[in-house]
Amino acid sequence: xxxxxxxxxxxxxxxxxxxxxxxxxxxxxxxxxxxxxxxxxxxxxxxxxxxxxxxxxxxxxxxxxxxxxxxxxxxxxxxxxxxxxxxxxxxxxxxxxxxxxxxxxxxxxxxxxxxxxxxxxxxxxxxxxxxxxxxxxxxxxxxxxxxxxxxxxxxxxxxxxxxxxxxxxxxxxxxxxxxxxxxxxxxxxxxxxxxxxxxxxxxxxxxxxxxxxxxxxxxxxxxxxxxxxxxxxxxxxxxxxxxxxxxxxxxxxxxxxxxxxxxxxxxxxxxxxxxxxxxxxxxxxxxxxxxxxxxxxxxxxxxxxxxxxxxxxxxxxxxxxxxxxxxxxxxxxxxxxxxxxxxxxxxxxxxxxxxxxxxxxxxxxxxxxxxxxxxxxxxxxxxxxxxxxxxxxxxxxxxxxxxxxxxxxxxxxxxxxxxxxxxxxxxxxxxxxxxxxxxxxxxxxxxxxxxxxxxxxxxxxxxxxxxxxxxxxxxxxxxxxxxxxxxxxxxxxxxxxxxxxxxxxxxxxxxxxxxxxxxxxxxxxxx
Numbered sequence: 412x413x414x415x416x417x418x419x420x421x422x423x424x425x426x427x428x429x430x431x432x433x434x435x436x437x438x439x440x441x442x443x444x445x446x447x448x449x450x451x452x453x454x455x456x457x458x459x460x461x462x463x464x465x466x467x468x469x470x471x472x473x474x475x476x477x478x479x480x481x482x483x484x485x486x487x488x489x490x491x492x493x494x495x496x497x498x499x500x501x502x503x504x505x506x507x508x509x510x511x512x513x514x515x516x517x518x519x520x521x522x523x524x525x526x527x528x529x530x531x532x533x534x535x536x537x538x539x540x541x542x543x544x545x546x547x548x549x550x551x552x553x554x555x556x557x558x559x560x561x562x563x564x565x566x567x568x569x570x571x572x573x574x575x576x577x578x579x580x581x582x583x584x585x586x587x588x589x590x591x592x593x594x595x596x597x598x599x600x601x602x603x604x605x606x607x608x609x610x611x612x613x614x615x616x617x618x619x620x621x622x623x624x625x626x627x628x629x630x631x632x633x634x635x636x637x638x639x640x641x642x643x644x645x646x647x648x649x650x651x652x653x654x655x656x657x658x659x660x661x662x663x664x665x666x667x668x669x670x671x672x673x674x675x676x677x678x679x680x681x682x683x684x685x686x687x688x689x690x691x692x693x694x695x696x697x698x699x700x701x702x703x704x705x706x707x708x709x710x711x712x713x714x715x716x717x718x719x720x721x722x723x724x725x726x727x728x729x730x731x732x733x734x735x736x737x738x739x740x741x742x743x744x745x746x747x748x749x750x751x752x753x754x755x756x757x758x759x760x761x762x763x764x765x766x767x768x769x770x771x772x773x774x775x776x777x778x779x780x781x782x783x784x785x786x787x788x789x790x791x792x793x794x795x796x797x798x799x800x801x802x803x804x805x806x807x808x809x810x811x812x813x814x815x816x817x818x819x820x821x822x823x824x825x826x827x828x829x830x831x832x833x834x835x836x837x838x839x840x841x842x843x844x845x846x847x848x849x850x851x852x853x854x855x856x857x858x859x860x861x862x863x864x865x866x867x868x869x870x871x872x873x874x875x876x877x878x879x880x881x882x883x884x885x886x887x888x889x890x891x892x893x894x895x896x897x898x899x900x901x902x903x904x905x906x907x908x909x910x911x912x913x914x915x916x917x918x919x920x921x922x923x924x925x926x927x928x929x930x931x932x933x934x935x936x937x938x
């Protein structure tokens with residue numbers, strides 16, 4: 412039987428009974444608690460499937476959740492935290508990214524055949540990270556009880572066993588069936604896998620905890636495992652979505668506060684890096700709507716064409732839904748349009764993909780496809796994928812010279828703005844001898860950019876809103892700051908989890924003592 416001495420004391424793994432059970436949030440909270448106490452802690456997820464991603468310090472691509480968890484640790488995002496990223500490009504196909512770099516598009520069956528060759532690489536990456544840290548918080552994926560995936564698993568028990576990582580199993584009570592989820596998952600684990608589990612966590616509980624106690628007593632007696640925490644529902648909690656539409660604890664669809672600026676974001680089927688719009692969604696002066704059809708849009712001051720993992724397919728979809736006619740009317744009545752990454756490419760005159768890099772499963776597609784034509788650039792797709800952090804000088808209004816920073820993740824490159832058409836760059840890059848970034852139309856009503864995360868900067872966000880509504884005055888007070896807000900929400904989550912941890916049920920370990928000290932610090936400050 413597995414004992415505490417068999418586990419690596421530097422590691423803790425959180426697995427879930429379902430997707431979106433709260434694994435990522437719990438890892439973020441534990442990382443934040445440990446980092447605030449001065450411990451060297453890092454996140455790790457061996458394999459992530461998500462369309463929301465980030466660029467690492469090494470110039471590689473990782474899941475957005477691991478970049479946020481790194482921020483909670485006080486670390487820059489690194490490919491060490493997420494060695495495998497899968498970005499779906501179709502119902503049965505994904506772009507496979509290993510150690511931050513794409514290695515090709517694969518069907519689910521082909522990737523499944525590749526996984527045995529990746530397992531040891533993943534274990535080695537985790538071991539190397541653990542050797543540099545006091546603690547590593549490991550996130551599983553989906554559920555460990557997927558029987559059909561067990562043979563080549565490298566993200567749940569297939570990692571926990573060779574890494575000797577103790578496992579916490581978390582379930583979401585808000586969606587119902589929490590006892591069935593926990594007991595059923597444990598029943599489907601092998602005896603060896605079952606011994607890796609040191610305790611259970613119930614997430615998103617609303618109401619009187621005393622009413623849950625009989626269920627906890629039954630659960631502990633039935634499974635022989637302690638309930639290590641009952642995490643309460645944290646009202647209006649914001650965390651960056653791991654995927655395009657994660658349910659979480661706050662809606663990403665529409666803000667409810669009264670506002671004087673109305674923004675429509677076209678909800679493309681292949682929408683990616685949707686976190687680009689979160690600063691607008693959370694801004695007190697903005698009402699934001701995600702719309703799949705023009706009928707859902709309503710009057711808008713700004714329309715955003717977001718990033719896309721399937722740009723040419725989404726361009727076809729835009730036309731099928733009637734969005735070009737809606738955008739024409741929107742611009743005629745003085746509205747503004749912002750295209751980000753794939754959305755920027757769609758705004759151009761031509762998109763060329765002769766070798767099928769954007770549409771690997773669509774060999775019948777024409778090599779040259781007409782864009783929406785509101786900007787003059789041509790985008791050409793090649794095997795090269797641009798992955799970099801970028802810093803530029805420019806502005807939306809053209810009145811100021813601001814630092815515009817973000818990250819780029821895109822296939823294809825676009826020709827520069829055409830001065831003969833009256834176009835100007837949005838900004839000039841600081842790191843590449845003042846090369847142009849983005850494009851502004853001659854009338855100033857359309858802007859395109861390759862920069863993701865651009866609106867996380869408070870000054871850039873305020874400048875965008877004054878571009879959308881020129882009558883808007885520059886704030887005398889500090890503008891809404893997404894980066895500061897994100898950290899405050901992490902702290903709120905960490906403190907909520909700290910209060911919920913039942914340390915008397917945790918097995919003794921250096922991690923337990925570190926977390927107890929962090930929790931005691933929070934409780935002492937609140938008293």
